[in-house]
Amino acid sequence: MSSVFEQPVTLHRPRQTAPASPEARWSVDAIEALFDLPFPELMHQAQTVHRENFDPTRVEFATLLSVKTGGCPEDCNYCPQAARFDTGVEATKLMEPHEVKLAAQRAKDAGATRFCMGAAWRAPKDRDIEKVAELVRTVKALGLETCATLGMLEDGHAQTLQSAGLDYYNHNLDTSPEYYDKVVTTRTYDDRLDTLQHVRDAGISTCCGGIVGMGESRVDRASFLHQLATLPVHPDSLPVNALVPIAGTPLGDQVRRDGEIDPIEFVRTVAVARLVCPKSMVRLSAGRDAMSRETQALCFLAGANSIFIGGKLLTTPLPGQDEDSLLLKDLGMVPMGVSQVSA
Numbered sequence: 628m629s630s631v632f633e634q635p636v637t638l639h640r641p642r643q644t645a646p647a648s649p650e651a652r653w654s655v656d657a658i659e660a661l662f663d664l665p666f667p668e669l670m671h672q673a674q675t676v677h678r679e680n681f682d683p684t685r686v687e688f689a690t691l692l693s694v695k696t697g698g699c700p701e702d703c704n705y706c707p708q709a710a711r712f713d714t715g716v717e718a719t720k721l722m723e724p725h726e727v728k729l730a731a732q733r734a735k736d737a738g739a740t741r742f743c744m745g746a747a748w749r750a751p752k753d754r755d756i757e758k759v760a761e762l763v764r765t766v767k768a769l770g771l772e773t774c775a776t777l778g779m780l781e782d783g784h785a786q787t788l789q790s791a792g793l794d795y796y797n798h799n800l801d802t803s804p805e806y807y808d809k810v811v812t813t814r815t816y817d818d819r820l821d822t823l824q825h826v827r828d829a830g831i832s833t834c835c836g837g838i839v840g841m842g843e844s845r846v847d848r849a850s851f852l853h854q855l856a857t858l859p860v861h862p863d864s865l866p867v868n869a870l871v872p873i874a875g876t877p878l879g880d881q882v883r884r885d886g887e888i889d890p891i892e893f894v895r896t897v898a899v900a901r902l903v904c905p906k907s908m909v910r911l912s913a914g915r916d917a918m919s920r921e922t923q924a925l926c927f928l929a930g931a932n933s934i935f936i937g938g939k940l941l942t943t944p945l946p947g948q949d950e951d952s953l954l955l956k957d958l959g960m961v962p963m964g965v966s967q968v969s970a
């Protein structure tokens with residue numbers, strides 16, 4: 628079925644080039660204090676800041692495609708694509724441009740303005756970058772914003788991708804520096820910060836967030852958001868993922884045993900993200916399929932203004948297009964257009 632929405636126009640948002648001003652930088656304690664606010668007060672503050680920067684009725688649609696799935700050598704303890712965990716995900720080769728073109732056209736027809744390509748690599752090799760650059764050119768030619776998430780990136784690789792027309796690069800910090808070693812050991816926090824620096828240096832916009840609900844504490848969530856809020860430049864896009872607890876992954880099994888994060892705490896995390904990164908697009912990302920309509924609505928009220936659509940993330944499900952169209956229609960919300968971001 629086609630979208631109930633008018634086709635949105637392609638976005639041309641200004642990149643966040645100015646460093647966060649000193650007064651906009653937060654301490655971990657101050658961020659914890661935001662988490663501790665009474666829920667109505669936190670939501671009021673988040674909505675106020677959201678409305679100062681965005682039209683609260685508008686939502687950005689992005690689509691993901693796993694262009695190279697599974698078989699990853701890294702040990703991210705949440706990830707269904709890590710070769711070392713028995714999750715049933717089959718490894719594939721990198722997709723060909725004609726296959727990606729078809730998927731990107733479908734995404735555009737469904738109302739997506741951004742097309743993100745994910746690859747289960749630790750870091751792409753030179754030959755991988757040449758092939759992904761071709762994919763970027765293919766998607767760009769359809770008039771979509773392009774995004775890629777390929778693992779760690781060297782300086783030269785970032786530049787090649789930028790020259791091919793890459794608009795965004797997704798690379799997540801995932802969690803707090805303090806909780807990080809419970810999550811992954813095969814790359815360091817500094818490795819991630821270095822990749823983000825290479826991305827910025829190449830003039831590519833950053834998409835950077837993390838995962839909540841991995842057994843971390845509220846202090847960890849505050850510390851994670853503190854990292855994002857004190858990056859040299861706030862992320863242009865800030866994905867907040869709720870852990871999708873995949874059987875066979877250490878963190879997935881742990882959370883299936885101990886219980887998932889409380890939805891209200893998830894909404895608080897979205898609200899605090901909105902407050903500490905006021906101009907970032909806060910994307911309600913993985914885990915949305917398991918969320919009630921009410922939780923999603925609260926996330927939008929808390930300042931989330933971007934979602935992935937299209938029924939599938941990389942390997943895990945998303946709500947279908949009919950479901951998303953109905954939810955947004957019931958909330959009186961519509962896809963984001965070019966003139967919706969205030970200066």
Ligand code: SAM
Binds near residue numbers: 705749776777779872
């Ligand atoms: N391999 C690349 C990397 O790690 O940067 C790109 C793909 S990786 C799958 C992209 C992001 O997906 C990860 O950084 C993580 O935040 C998120 N992710 C992976 N598995 C997840 C899960 N089970 N639940 C929630 N988010 C997940």
Ligand code: DTB
Binds near residue numbers: 797799912941
């Ligand atoms: C992000 O932060 N979330 C998206 C996107 N960036 C690449 C990925 C979520 C993946 C969820 C698990 C899966 O579908 O395999």
Ligand code: SF4
Binds near residue numbers: 703707709746747778
């Ligand atoms: Fe590999 Fe990325 Fe999954 Fe980590 S998150 S195992 S790097 S695909």
